[in-house]
Amino acid sequence: MCKLSHRAINQLGQLLETSVIIIGAGPAGAGTSFFLSKYEIPHIVIEKEVFPRDKVCGDACSGKTALVINRADPAWLSEILADPAGFMPSWGITFVAPNRKPLDIPFSPNRTPQTKAPGFTVSRLVFDDFLFRKMASPYCTILQGTTLSSIDDTAGRVTVKAACNGVYYEITAPVIVGADGDKSTVRKKYLNAETSPKTYAVGLRAYYEGVTGLHKDNFIELHFLPQMLPGYLWIFPLPNGMANVGVGILSERIRKKKINLREQMLDVIKNDPLLAPRFANARLVGKIQGCGLPLALDRKPLSGDNFLLTGDAGCLIDPFSGEGIGNALYSGMLAAAAIKEAGEKGNYSAAFLKTAYDDVVYKRLGDEFKVSAALQRLCKYPWLFNFVVNKARKSPSLSNTISSMFTNMDLREQLSKPSFYLKILFNK
Template sequence: MSRQSIDDDADVIVVGAGPAGATTAYHLARTGLDVLLLEKTAFPREKVCGDGLTPRAVTQLVKMGIDTSPEAGWLHNHGLRIYGGGMRLELPWPDLAEHPTNGLVRKRTDFDELLARQAQKAGARLHERTAVTGPVVDEHTGRIAGVTAKPHGAETETTYRAPLVIAADGNSSRLSVAVGRQRREDRPMGVAVRTYFTSPRHDDDWLESWLELWDGKPNQSNLLPGYGWVFGMGDGTSNVGLGLLNTSSGFKSADYRGLLKAWLSGMPEEWGFVEDNQVGPVRGAALPMGFNRQPHYSAGLLLVGDAGGMVNPFNGEGIAYAMESGELAADVIAQALARPAGPHRERVLAAYPKALKARYGGYYTLGRLFVKAIGNPQVMKIATRHGLPRPLLMRFTIKLLANLTDPRGGDAHDRIINAMCKLTPAA
């Protein structure tokens, strides 16, 4: 096993074993580095999510060697079924060289553990029920040199040391906040709420998106910036929820659970989305978007996934970007730790935020403009009423919103979207 110093407990400490942390730990361990993965809870554990994965996330699962076959418990889907403006439209996932043509569905209680166990198989040392309490800062250099944590049942804290620490501790990212990296208020934030229902639609092989959410009865109220979803889980239940953006005037005062109930009251009775069929409570979570916490690297601490605000502003997808940023961070760290501590290593580590901005910066800037625009109910109404009847436009839209293009070549839609992202400044 590699070890930077005999005084270190690991080469890299990863805080949080969700998709971002587990993916980072997996790719780091594959390079032969000694990785300590600290998770405050025990698996399996609940997370609020739509449970739907786009082809971007499927690509990452394949890279981790995870069996995504139906026989291994995955429900495959063909694309998006969209409702809005009185229309119903089915849009298959685009046929790309970069990504597969199917998405997946799997509950987070199972999904996160699969990733964490895969990181363990690769050699990462997973410590569950170990709550990180703060950073260890070198008083001479100001660099993070490890973390303090309290294992379950312990009366005192334990100190773990490593030359590099990864914050993969989600939206609140207490580790980031502890070193002064606060959330940027000029970036969009979303809120998602969801629950499960037993339903005959449990084996639906399309991800379903409803583009019209009203704060009252249609034509008597405002159209809200967000969407509802119905994802069949293949186990007798459907995941049903909605997400809203903070760009509407009523965001802070919105009754999300009440809005979910009102929306479901208009669903066909035979679908079974009624209180008697509800499985578990309605749960909610924040969606940190568009690089809402920066810098992504400084003084020994890298941010991945939700800790770095990497949720896609266009569609609220976070898992794919959590996993992609974890792979990218691991690549940079492996190269950095192959160099001696000092300026040469820091030059390599500084490439991580630059690589993130090169990959997502322009796209996320476009997403922030999109989010701001649909905060106006009239814009949202025009988009749904006049966009959905045009299949060619909607095929372009699904590529843009799901960030599914071939980076080299591709069709005319790919070239337009890629050019837009390249010409839009990253921030």
């Protein structure tokens, strides 16, 4: 179905002109749109699905997601926190080491009743529809249920041809934003780049009802099982007695070890001594579904003449945690700022966009990606993981330090340095 939301276009079948074309209305597209609307820049969003639509994901949103939403409009974050039927506040993480010893890491160890939860879980069906509806603005036109047929660029203008219910659109703009996810058409058109199994992970997601033993403060659980390292199995509690359960592993490992991910996940749920009793009366709701995760393991280009890539289209998923929603929204926010600057200068060249966008994204997120890449490499050593968890279980101060690492990037960087482990070894 094609729906022209928010603003009627009466030139159906004719050439439409706008300032920015966005392909994709997920978190990256929504993040770009929110801030373009703030800057009063007209834009057209082309989305192939019709909302509400599902997206295979772990459904966990971190503080970065909350930060961007709060910057877009603080009232939206209050709306989220006031909707327990849709959104579940999360207060921490339980890491389960390869030796199956758990370590609880609260996000806010000294919280008061006034403290806002730093993160939350929400099904993507609900969350992406929430974001989609918030895109409504006089500057935003959404064409959903629309098939993109071509992207061409000539003389500094991009032309997109798209069809919706037998109606053809030709839309031109000086710049296009690829917010079209993992299999981005915009990325393929401009960078012609294949993803490498070294920097790409595959994930499976299942919804279960009736999983027992979930943390009373809705901690998300990451189980680093030896057969999955450097990936993990997760259990994320959701509202209404549901849980999002899944696994994510590097493609390279899946290929090398010829892993059948679905079988491995079901085997763990059925036979792992910690998990099996918790799933004894749980029921799988719907199908187990898979999707790819393009990881930010190297610095890839994010723009060029007249185009920018955001979210998964730019391969911006955290290589350790698998977090991509916050980075999608955040990169969308930065893309809008870069487009504003480019528009003011009338310069959408590769050189300008690299400085205004790529450099800014990597300046803000680059250190985080490097630390996460180092942590991902360390996860290949199960004994190291076991050692840190064993020590932290006995030492409240080490446990507090690790807890602070989730909110303090400088502290988190310590985790990727050998000196951190030597200090633990010698109890310094």
